[in-house]
Amino acid sequence: MPKAAVAAAAVAGPSNAFATMMSSAAENQAWKEAEADFHGKSGSGSGGKGGQRGGGKRERRKAPFFKVMQGMPIAVDAFRYGKIPGVTAYLLTHAHADHYTNLSASWKNGPIYCSEATANLIKHMLRVDPKWVHPLPLDVPTVLPNTGGVEVTLIEANHCPGSTLFLFDGLQTVNAGDSEFHSSWVGSSKRFRYLHCGDFRASPRHAEHPAVKGKRLDLVYLDTTYLDPKYCFPPQKMVIDACAALAKRIVMGVNDVNAQEQVRPKLSSMNGWFKKPASMIDGKGKGKEVAREKGRTLVVVGTYKVGKERVVRAIAESLSSKIYCQGAQRAIVKCQDDPELQSMITSDPLEASVHMVPLGIIQVDRMETYLGTFKGAFTKLVGFRPTGWTYTPPAGVDLNPSIAQIISRDQARTFTSASLQPARGSTAKITLYGVPYSEHSSFFELTSFALSIEWVKMIATVNVGSESSRAKMQKWFEKWDGERKRKSVVIVPRTPDYW
Ligand SMILES: [Zn+2]
Numbered sequence: 001m002p003k004a005a006v007a008a009a010a011v012a013g014p015s016n017a018f019a020t021m022m023s024s025a026a027e028n029q030a031w032k033e034a035e036a037d038f039h040g041k042s043g044s045g046s047g048g049k050g051g052q053r054g055g056g057k058r059e060r061r062k063a064p065f066f067k068v069m070q071g072m073p074i075a076v077d078a079f080r081y082g083k084i085p086g087v088t089a090y091l092l093t094h095a096h097a098d099h100y101t102n103l104s105a106s107w108k109n110g111p112i113y114c115s116e117a118t119a120n121l122i123k124h125m126l127r128v129d130p131k132w133v134h135p136l137p138l139d140v141p142t143v144l145p146n147t148g149g150v151e152v153t154l155i156e157a158n159h160c161p162g163s164t165l166f167l168f169d170g171l172q173t174v175n176a177g178d179s180e181f182h183s184s185w186v187g188s189s190k191r192f193r194y195l196h197c198g199d200f201r202a203s204p205r206h207a208e209h210p211a212v213k214g215k216r217l218d219l220v221y222l223d224t225t226y227l228d229p230k231y232c233f234p235p236q237k238m239v240i241d242a243c244a245a246l247a248k249r250i251v252m253g254v255n256d257v258n259a260q261e262q263v264r265p266k267l268s269s270m271n272g273w274f275k276k277p278a279s280m281i282d283g284k285g286k287g288k289e290v291a292r293e294k295g296r297t298l299v300v301v302g303t304y305k306v307g308k309e310r311v312v313r314a315i316a317e318s319l320s321s322k323i324y325c326q327g328a329q330r331a332i333v334k335c336q337d338d339p340e341l342q343s344m345i346t347s348d349p350l351e352a353s354v355h356m357v358p359l360g361i362i363q364v365d366r367m368e369t370y371l372g373t374f375k376g377a378f379t380k381l382v383g384f385r386p387t388g389w390t391y392t393p394p395a396g397v398d399l400n401p402s403i404a405q406i407i408s409r410d411q412a413r414t415f416t417s418a419s420l421q422p423a424r425g426s427t428a429k430i431t432l433y434g435v436p437y438s439e440h441s442s443f444f445e446l447t448s449f450a451l452s453i454e455w456v457k458m459i460a461t462v463n464v465g466s467e468s469s470r471a472k473m474q475k476w477f478e479k480w481d482g483e484r485k486r487k488s489v490v491i492v493p494r495t496p497d498y499w
Pocket residue numbers: 094096159160199
């Protein structure tokens with residue numbers, strides 16, 4: 001579609017809320033352009049350094065429309081495209097590789113704005129020149145320089161350390177970026193509010209945030225990683241508590257009150273299985289005194305370089321243990337702006353009965369080797385592998401539920417230590433648990449979030465590579481919108497942390 005036609009489509013039918021932002025025809029066109037990037041047809045093909053082609057013409061890869069905030073000179077998580085036309089502020093939601101692709105020591109395309117922890121992490125891990133890195137405070141609206149006065153508020157994302165949502169509030173002043181779509185609101189006096197979710201695990205706290213609650217959000221750039229009803233894993237808090245209770249039961253022989261009923265038949269054999277040093281049973285043993293005892297159980301928890309630390313932390317707290325991890329990981333924890341976690345970290349593996357290791361090595365053979373390196377200090381190992389990806393819904397789950405069904409189904413669900421079962425391949429010495437722990441929203445949480453905030457239009461940012469996937473997600477956006485308008489469903493959060 002020629003530019004003029006796209007612009008005309010964007011303003012057609014001003015009474016239609018969708019049309020005020022971007023008509024569906026214009027959006028389809030913009031997605032078509034974006035596909036060229038996903039399939040490597042535009043610019044650099046397979047992503048040469050700094051968004052440049054490896055040899056020859058050095059053509060820059062084009063940024064898809066949703067990487068640049070509509071009508072604003074602001075790009076989010078868009079470092080792989082090099083210098084994007086018209087963009088004066090590059091924002092980073094969090095320090096995960098798929099969001100900072102191509103950001104490196106040689107970055108020189110403009111100022112980078114992010115949270116304090118993310119700023120520390122990219123300076124440390126990527127050696128980005130500090131002169132480009134501008135940490136912003138959480139929860140306080142801050143004007144971004146050279147953006148026509150756009151204010152941004154950083155909101156904790158409930159994803160990984162340092163991760164944030166961005167709430168933008170301002171005028172549309174420029175059609176920046178590579179897209180053919182040009183907003184007709186540029187130059188108007190209408191203020192726009194966009195919520196960019198980066199990667200997040202939606203919680204009632206997001207909907208209740210003063211920058212969000214009761215505010216009309218013209219565009220929501222949504223983390224649609226799990227926007228499919230088959231992703232119905234339990235609330236993160238329940239999963240963390242279950243892991244902590246199970247670790248405590250195994251290591252210290254302390255029962256989890258919540259799970260007691262369900263586990264009673266197994267409990268006697270469990271107690272016989274695991275040896276309990278006296279100092280652990282009374283719960284007073286801490287640090288080196290406990291660590292030097294013979295016949296101890298080592299708890300090993302997988303994490304990302306940045307992310308999934310909550311399980312290891314909760315387990316260590318429940319066992320009153322320090323956390324050991326290797327030097328490179330300790331340096332990363334140091335960046336995270338979390339003095340409490342940092343105070344739990346030790347460089348002595350024998351001082352801690354809880355170890356933090358890369359997620360990928362939580363496998364029976366790797367753990368056997370790992371346990372072998374502490375021969376004499378630890379005799380058994382319990383491993384936790386927190387991942388949301390491998391979770392399979394219970395048999396008989398309706399995969400095309402109504403919104404009322406989604407809510408009642410998920411709100412009735414519980415998760416305790418009894419829900420955790422040893423993974424196949426576990427041995428007498430090595431017991432591993434796969435944990436349905438996610439740092440992205442479940443389908444139910446996305447639904448709850450969408451029904452709890454005031455939005456005009458959702459734009460998916462994940463799983464957008466194919467038209468059929470986008471169409472499926474669009475159906476849910478429409479379902480949510482219809483449900484919101486009918487107001488027939490009210491979602492009451494179970495706690496401030498989860499719906
Ligand atoms: Zn992430």
